[in-house]
Amino acid sequence: MATDPLLRGVVLLVLVTNAIDAARSATLMPLYAAERLDGAASLGCIVAAFGGAALAGTVVFGFIAHRLPRRIPFVVCFSLAGVSLCAPALGLDTGWLVVVSLVAGFAAGAINPIIGAVELERVPPAMRARVLGLITAGAWAGMPVGAALGGLAAEAWGLTTTFAVAAVIYLLATLSPLRGGAWRLMERHAVAEQR
Numbered sequence: 001m002a003t004d005p006l007l008r009g010v011v012l013l014v015l016v017t018n019a020i021d022a023a024r025s026a027t028l029m030p031l032y033a034a035e036r037l038d039g040a041a042s043l044g045c046i047v048a049a050f051g052g053a054a055l056a057g058t059v060v061f062g063f064i065a066h067r068l069p070r071r072i073p074f075v076v077c078f079s080l081a082g083v084s085l086c087a088p089a090l091g092l093d094t095g096w097l098v099v100v101s102l103v104a105g106f107a108a109g110a111i112n113p114i115i116g117a118v119e120l121e122r123v124p125p126a127m128r129a130r131v132l133g134l135i136t137a138g139a140w141a142g143m144p145v146g147a148a149l150g151g152l153a154a155e156a157w158g159l160t161t162t163f164a165v166a167a168v169i170y171l172l173a174t175l176s177p178l179r180g181g182a183w184r185l186m187e188r189h190a191v192a193e194q195r
Contacts, residue, residue, distance in 0.1 A: 004122055005181070006122065007119070007122060008182075009181075010118065011139055018139055018146065019142030020169060022143040022147045022150070023146040023149060023153075024150065025047075026147035026150065028088070028150050028154060028162060028163060029088070031154055032088045032163075035159065042097075046094070046097045046101050049102050050084065050101040050102075051105060052102075053101065054108045054109045056105075056109065057107060057109020058113060059109075060106075065114070069187055071177055071178075071183055071186045073114070074111065074177060075174060075175060075177050077108065077111055078111055078174040080108075081107045081111065082167060083100055084101055085163055086100070086167045087100040089160055089164040091160065119131075150162065153166075
């Protein structure tokens with residue numbers, strides 16, 4: 001993994017986005033639900049909408065993925081997954097948050113299948129257990145920090161500003177594969193050319 005620029009980029013991107021997602025799910029959304037929505041019932045509806053839509057997105061993407069390039073759908077879906085941060089920044093109510101969660105969840109369903117395909121193509125079979133374990137650890141490393149920073153930021157800046165800042169960082173991170181470079185190696189033809 002250390003010598004593969006694409007895998008390093010994937011780990012860094014997912015490290016950042018997972019930290020923000022942890023802040024959103026562990027601290028920011030429960031605070032938002034308690035302060036501005038109908039409490040736990042609203043939060044449950046929002047989480048259920050996201051999870052159900054993510055499952056549906058994964059199934060749909062599984063049927064069409066082989067016909068698509070990877071990098072552009074990856075960026076579009078990852079960016080759409082981040083819209084779940086924009087809705088609370090705008091002060092939207094439960095109904096709108098459920099709709100946004102359906103869109104974001106459906107888009108998020110495509111992210112891990114693309115990452116998984118790239119990992120399996122780039123990591124030799126004999127190294128998979130070690131490398132995939134290291135990738136997972138790297139991707140999850142920011143989650144505890146993200147949850148803590150989310151709470152600290154909400155306390156210092158307020159929920160609206162914290163959601164807005166998180167949404168901007170998330171968007172900038174998810175658009176980074178458009179710069180090219182090692183991200184071009186995501187495509188199937190790039191793998192074939194390397195062999």
